[in-house]
Amino acid sequence: MSSLEKTEVVLLACGSFNPITNMHLRMFELGRDHLEDTGYNVVKGIVSPVGDRYEKVGLVKACNRVTMAKLATENSDWITVDEWECQQDDWTPTAKVLQHHHEELISNENNNDDVGTGKRRKRRKVEQNENACQSSCINTNADTPQLKLLCGADMLESFGVPKLWKTDDIEEIVSRFGMVVITRCGSNPEKFINQSDLLYKHRKNIHVVREWVNNEISATHVRRSLRRGRSVRYLLPDPVVNYIQENNLYTAETEQKIFACIMSGENQALFNVQYHLYSKVWWKQHPDVGVQLLGPGHYRDNDHENLAQNMQILGHGRSLHLVLRQITLEIDTQSVGNMPLTLCGTWDMLSNVNFEGYMIALGISLYTRKIALRLKHRKVIEEVGDQYVIKTLSTFRNYAFSFRVNEEFREFTKGLDDRHCKSLVQREGNKIKCVQKGEKKNRGWAHWIEDDKLHLEMYCEDQVCKQVFKRVV
Numbered sequence: 061m062s063s064l065e066k067t068e069v070v071l072l073a074c075g076s077f078n079p080i081t082n083m084h085l086r087m088f089e090l091g092r093d094h095l096e097d098t099g100y101n102v103v104k105g106i107v108s109p110v111g112d113r114y115e116k117v118g119l120v121k122a123c124n125r126v127t128m129a130k131l132a133t134e135n136s137d138w139i140t141v142d143e144w145e146c147q148q149d150d151w152t153p154t155a156k157v158l159q160h161h162h163e164e165l166i167s168n169e170n171n172n173d174d175v176g177t178g179k180r181r182k183r184r185k186v187e188q189n190e191n192a193c194q195s196s197c198i199n200t201n202a203d204t205p206q207l208k209l210l211c212g213a214d215m216l217e218s219f220g221v222p223k224l225w226k227t228d229d230i231e232e233i234v235s236r237f238g239m240v241v242i243t244r245c246g247s248n249p250e251k252f253i254n255q256s257d258l259l260y261k262h263r264k265n266i267h268v269v270r271e272w273v274n275n276e277i278s279a280t281h282v283r284r285s286l287r288r289g290r291s292v293r294y295l296l297p298d299p300v301v302n303y304i305q306e307n308n309l310y311t312a313e314t315e316q317k318i319f320a321c322i323m324s325g326e327n328q329a330l331f332n333v334q335y336h337l338y339s340k341v342w343w344k345q346h347p348d349v350g351v352q353l354l355g356p357g358h359y360r361d362n363d364h365e366n367l368a369q370n371m372q373i374l375g376h377g378r379s380l381h382l383v384l385r386q387i388t389l390e391i392d393t394q395s396v397g398n399m400p401l402t403l404c405g406t407w408d409m410l411s412n413v414n415f416e417g418y419m420i421a422l423g424i425s426l427y428t429r430k431i432a433l434r435l436k437h438r439k440v441i442e443e444v445g446d447q448y449v450i451k452t453l454s455t456f457r458n459y460a461f462s463f464r465v466n467e468e469f470r471e472f473t474k475g476l477d478d479r480h481c482k483s484l485v486q487r488e489g490n491k492i493k494c495v496q497k498g499e500k501k502n503r504g505w506a507h508w509i510e511d512d513k514l515h516l517e518m519y520c521e522d523q524v525c526k527q528v529f530k531r532v533v
Contacts (some may be wrong), residue, residue: 066101068205071240072161074145074154075211076279077109077125078118079304080132081296083277088139090513091210091240096267103205104141108157111146118283120309122146131299154209155229158237162207206265208238213247215378216266219259220252230258238265245274286310401494403448403507407514407529418518418525422500424476431456439514439529441507448485463494471496 071091078085092102109125119125122143129141208507216239220232229380233239233320241249253259259266277295285292287310293301350513419429432454440451444462451460459475463485472485481498491508505518514529 066096066099069095069100070104070106070161070165070205070207071095071102071210072106072108072158072207073210074108074157075110076114077107077129078120078279079125079282079300079310080107080129080298081277081279081282082294085132085136085139085297087210087212089244090102090242090269091270092138093209094267095240098267098397100206103138105136105210106161107133107139107141108145108161109141109143111148112152114153118310122302124307124309126301128300131303132297134299142475150520153226153229155226155232158207158209158233162237165204165207194516206238208240209233210242211322212242213249213252213268216249216259217247217252220256229257231262234259234262234265238262238267240267240269242269248412251499283310287312296518323371327430403441403509403514404443405441406532408532409437410513410528411526412437412521413526415527417523418520421427421520421523422532424477437527438532439516465492 071088073087077086088105090103107129109129110119112119112122126141126146128141133141142161144154144160195296211241219225222356243249247289249266253263253268264423278374282292282295285295286304292304296304333519416429416433419432424432435456436453438453438508440449440453442449442451447462447464449460449462451458457475459473463469463483465485465487468482468484471481473479473481477500479500481496481503483494483496485492485494487493488506490507493506494504496505499522502522503520505516508515512531514531516527516529518525518527
């Protein structure tokens with residue numbers, strides 16, 4: 061079959077492209093090879109970066125992302141970059157982006173503009189149906205190329221997350237346009253399609269492309285490497301690497317500035333929720349959120365594990381942000397958005413104010429105080445099952461204890477002042493606070509995150525010790 065007789069296709073990829081990677085470009089090549097092996101003629105690929113109103117943490121300005129995408133595709137004779145989506149005043153759903161580009165294809169066809177290489181094609185005379193514009197068919201003109209959404213398997217599987225996508229949008233994407241889905245390590249799009257009545261109905265319009273060479277390049281990993289000053293050459297096209305370096309993008313300082321701009325109003329709640337959606341413990345402690353997300357009568361006791369797993373799957377893509385926005389819009393954010401940022405991780409001490417006064421109040425000996433004042437402590441905070449574990453490590457002595465939030469427990473402060481307490485950890489705003497009832501009055505502590513640092517206040521009687529820690533990456 062000659063190329064003139066094959067059905068022409070345009071591939072559209074939507075996403076953050078923050079930054080565009082070699083894997084993004086590889087998806088276009090894989091999609092084209094698969095379609096052309098099955099009787100299509102792919103004439104164009106379109107990269108459509110999301111706009112600034114997407115407000116994802118770490119998202120650089122659209123002008124930078126568009127420039128990087130153009131640099132990445134400058135040597136391609138068929139992949140282009142379109143700025144329409146990122147120029148919109150608000151975030152634009154994928155279905156609407158597809159509708160726009162479909163209308164553009166029709167307009168170009170009616171104006172006899174070729175969407176491929178720019179060369180005039182031999183035109184076929186097709187009688188127009190005057191009602192074609194009202195038809196649900198993909199094309200209103202037989203000469204108009206088909207438009208298909210190009211994406212990874214994780215985006216397809218995000219269709220299964222309750223309330224993330226509108227059912228009408230999913231139906232329009234898979235029935236009216238169609239998808240080209242690139243597999244990723246650990247994904248099983250065929251199984252997911254088979255388990256969905258809607259996707260199974262339109263399975264012939266979903267092309268699954270198997271990538272046999274596993275390539276787990278992700279923009280998230282690239283940004284992390286850049287923050288740490290590591291090389292990303294060969295993960296990104298060289299012109300993109302050079303542009304990032306010349307414009308000082310994705311450094312620790314610039315990431316912090318972006319973070320500060322986003323952390324206000326609704327987005328503060330949005331960001332705080334994001335840190336807890338990966339936690340089985342958090343979902344178990346907030347079944348009301350699960351009920352709101354899945355719907356009354358559909359939330360079961362063990363769903364907290366499934367919800368946490370789904371959030372982790374979506375965490376590297378644009379889908380997680382949409383889940384968060386949906387939750388903050390539909391659920392009272394006072395019960396969700398005021399949660400403290402995640403404390404879990406390893407933290408090294410930066411400062412230690414009035415530690416000796418605190419130890420004197422505890423009755424710790426002079427000998428032990430002198431040693432302790434010379435130490436630089438390390439905090440390790442972990443989530444194990446439905447409990448939190450806090451370890452204080454040093455070259456002299458280690459101390460560890462575990463607890464459940466809102467559940468009183470007996471604590472023996474072995475290695476500190478060796479006393480028995482009845483302790484209770486609760487959340488207060490952006491802090492977790494512990495009251496330790498025992499021999500010493502007014503005893504307890506509080507942990508919170510501020511300016512990306514872990515703060516700890518320990519108090520006993522009239523003494524307060526203030527410690528600050530930095531995260532160990």
